[in-house]
Amino acid sequence: MKKIILFLVDSMMPDVVHACIAQKKAPALEFFQQHGEIIPDCVTVYPTMTASVDCSLLTGVYPDEHKVPGLVWFDPQTKCIINYVNGAMPIYKIGLGKCANNVLYDLNERHLSKYVKTIHEELEEQGYISGSINVIAHRGHKQHKMSLPLVLDAIMGFQPAKVSGPTFLSLGTLVQPNLFRPLNWNWSHGPMSSYGINDAFAIDVLLEVIRSGKQPDFTLVYLPDNDHKVHRDPSAAVDHLAEVDKQLVRFLDSFDSWEQAMERNTILLISDHGQTSIGTDKDLNIPLDDLLASFSLYKLGTDFDVENEVVVCNNERMGYIYPLSNELHDKVIAAVSNESRLDIIAWKEDEWAVAQKGGTDEMVRFRKGGRYKDAYGAEWTIEGNAQVLDLQITGNLVAYDSFPDGMARLYGALFSQSAPVIVVNAAPGYELLSEYSPTHLGGGSHGSLHKQDSTIPLIVAGASHPFPRPARLIDVKAFIAQEIKALQAVR
Ligand SMILES: [Zn+2]
Structure with a gap:
């Protein structure tokens, strides 16, 4: 059966996608456009921050239902500030151990409402196999062993031995699936993208799972690098996205032809939010x-x-x-x-x-x-x-x-x-x-309700039916559930 892959590209913006393709710097995105469409005015979630957005992408509802308010929020009951890792100083102050617990364990097992189902839970209840690569929100019906690097293990205080996820769960070097070939981790990726939460490693894992013959029916792949670069230098956003495109080219090149990639996969790409340039004053x-x-x-x-x-x-x-x-x-x-x-x-x-x-x-x-x-x-x-x-x-x-x-x-x-x-x-x-x-x-910043931060591109290639308009990120879950049924029907 044809598979579905959804790439979540952090801080990808509609005008940047357009410019990148026009300047011939994004052959992969251009190829996907030729096999489908680019919706330039999809609407994301508020606050326009990765954690609240990821949870909405997974559950198809806004934070009033999934209950993850943002990247940083306060729990009045436990009198704790929850920080899913934003900024070096707050993490230092709250304690890296607490933040690591927040993002690696609490987000999925405690904060994300049990009254909503993730796409992984829903698809696997219907007998499909679901997969998640490097997405911080990944709740599912299977338990996965987490192996923390010694340094993180020591400061976290307790080690959550297991985290939940879909059948195929990969979280950098922390949760590693059994693959055809073990992936060698290259430390040259630098400290912040360490533990394998970076574009190159995510694509390595994706290629390996495809090569292993065990590609899930649906796989969500998170590509974070663009966000860090746009924060530092929004004026070079086109070149930053061109770097993401190179990783997508690696994916397409892993097939006999790019056409073969499309015969075997329905491809979606979405962003989590835009960014707004902040001047120097x-x-x-x-x-x-x-x-x-x-x-x-x-x-x-x-x-x-x-x-x-x-x-x-x-x-x-x-x-x-x-x-x-x-x-x-x-x-x-x-x-x-x-x-x-x-x-x-x-x-x-x-x-x-x-x-x-x-x-x-x-x-x-x-x-x-x-x-x-x-x-x-x-x-x-x-x-x-x-x-x-x-x-x-x-x-x-x-x-x-x-x-x-x-x-x-x-x-x-x-x-x-x-x-x-x-x-x-x-x-x-x-x-x-x-x-x-x-x-x-x-540099660049985001989080607001304004259209600058809130309008995102959605690229749909090779799907059997059009995406409903006006498009919203929270409608992606239902679209995938429908698409996977349509693919099964033609099998
Ligand atoms: Zn950001």
Whole structure:
């Protein structure tokens, strides 16, 4: 039976794909385009950060249902900041051991809701074989032994002996499947891409599983390198993507011909989010800690204290602010609402989501159900100034512009946790500054609800049916489930 492979390319952007193909720097992407289509305006998940996006790709729902709020968030019950490894300083402060546990174990086994099914769980329940290469979210019905390098083993405190995943699970050098040939790990890949979480190693594993004759019916392959490079130098994004294309060429070249690759596989490529260029001016960093200086802020790396009033979790261009008692909620909103560099400040009021434009009194509130219908078929009740979310209302129809699928996505972030939380969103060109958080002056950043961070390309090649429009990342799961059934029918 023909197989399905989905490549998840971190920070791949639609205009960069277009330019890369036009400049003849992406022969593989161009080949996939010739065998299918490039959808340039697919919408991803909010916050536009890898962890929340990966979980949505796997489960087909936004964070209000899968319950992984972002890359960095706070759990009020355990009084812990969860960080799936973003930035060297916060990791140092929280402790690499804790972060490693968060990303390698807790994300899949504790945080990701048991009330939703991953694509791997669903496909394998239907008798298909599923595979995951280097994706941090990988929950499935099989248990896999994790072997940690000695250094990580020593600092993690406890070693989760096993992690769950689909039948074929590969996580760098940490979880290694039995392959036809053991892969030699090349340490020249450098410390941050160490443990094999990099493009070249992911493709090595993919080629080896194909060669072994045990290619899963569906394989999800994560290619992270582009993200790091675009963060450092967004102006060279085309050349960074050209490097990814070279890895895709390695995949195509492993067949007798590129045509043979298409006869044997349906290929999808998707991104997790875009990036926004941040200039060099210090003013482009919005100092959250200063805005909240009148509160006792929890300091990373210290013990939790009864005096602590507010916790800040920085997701680059988006932030979760947690007031630790009810009477602080409105005071926190008041403290940030004069900041015009925040284009959205949002919070929950019962089942309502409320959004205010920073530096103004303009507000809109919305809840699920009601007479307004958006392009995705969702129904809403909307009150107040629809301009805050740039909603274009014609009769009962709502269209989005600056904030694609803005209501469902903002709702998804706000209701990802039951705890009171205030969401702050940086306007285009800005990012959030808070203690120890990584910033990117002169580079690229993401996390926001804005279309710059939220519009991603989706490439579908060799599929039996067209992808539904308007396209969203959360619709990929159902598309694959449908495609795999269609492929079985023609077998
Ligand atoms: Zn990134």
